[in-house]
Amino acid sequence: MTLGIALALFAAAFAAGALNAVAGGGTLITFPALVAAGLPPIVANATSSVSQWPGYVASSLTFRRELVGQQTLPAMSLASLAGGLIGGWLVTVVSPRLFDVLIPWLILLATVMFAASSQLTRWLGRHAAAVQGSRAGLLAGQLLVAIYGGFFGGGMGIMMLALYSLFALDTLTRMNALKTWLSVLISGVAVLAFIVAGIVDWPAALVMLAGTISGGVAGARLARRLPALWLKRMVVALGSVLTLAFFWKVYG
Template identity: 35%
Template sequence: MRQVEWWHAVVIALAGLWAGTINTVVGSGTLVTFPVLVALGYPPLVATTSNAVGLTPGTIAGAFGYRSELEGQRSRLIRYGIASFLGAIGGTVLLLSLPQDAFETIVPVLVLLAIVLVAVQPLLTTRLKQRTVTRESSPLLYFLIFLIGVYGGYFTAAQGIMLVAAMGLLVADSLQRLNAFKNVLAAVVNLVAGAIYAVVAPVDWWVILVLAVSSTVGGLLGAKIGKRLSPTVLRGVIVVVGLVAVAILILE
């Protein structure tokens, strides 16, 4: 572990603040911090693992900020959380056993598909509502949450966009509540992955400390911003940030 130079710490802190904010509102905060760490000279694997551990407090803070949207939803949170927990374990195993660039070609496609689903979600949910009485849970929903957990444990970027897209199609609920669920599930994935990486993978604890503090502030700030956005504006933000994320992933 190397000592972080003061200007490196400032850059990482600013990136962590923005990542914590955007993770809570939309997702894809990793696409801010990961390139910054690599640009500062950290090896990609160390950047990935340190980023996952360091951003975990920010995702927890974001989930806490959305707690009012989740009153009375404990049983659903537990069920969804178990699927995310199991997926996160699978994702961390993949990261530690597969070549790091194994998902590089498929990730932009997955993110782009999620963006399209978020954009057309109001139309699709109207159609699906005519066929389904209640849509708080289904085998397909749990399977998708599990798969997104695998992806999130492997490479956390844009898992929030994917979660909102999947739940938006299969769960009859408001976009703000879906965003609250997204924050909790992303926190579960990051917490599991971060705990495993902290024990068995190479990490930089100075980077983790800076990211943990700054992303926590960002997570609380993001909750205040996200809860004030209308569903239309929130959906627009998700689409725009998602398109930027796809562009970054393709150009990397």
């Protein structure tokens, strides 16, 4: 790895860490940056997950009190562990060509989910009464989101908040705390699968790890000064450009 590439990866990770601290969407920066640095998409995906996992841990620690008394926590944790492991395992066995074909669609899904998160949450909130109390449905939904999160991860947090709003689980703050903790579990077991499979580029991962941690600290301070809406629009614009770029790369 050249010094120029290392600095570029650090800068991308710094931006991703800051975005995750404020509005989310860091995967839409770290993954393309790693691909641009020359990593195969499967290795870039695994390395991106490793670099962002400590950020989930740090965020979860701030929500310790909000997790107390959440009755669904044990069952949701088990569903998240199972789903994250399945998703991570799928990355290690899927053919590189199939993964390449899926990437534009995954980035598109993450971008659309991020752009429509507020509208989706409001719409689901209005329809919550129809499914409220269905524990099996909630766990099944969490398992599916966890499989997606272990496989790619972009937009995972938005999917979880939308799911919890549909089932009217709790207040937004407590749902966000649950989402953050379950993200730790999903990403953690996926990262373990990637490490065991030997598909992590450690030099790049360590550089980006330093960047995401630094960016997370800076982003927490930035969140007090910049409207989250501005950053959200930036992420959506970036995701749209990346979607077009990856579709052109695969199908052009």
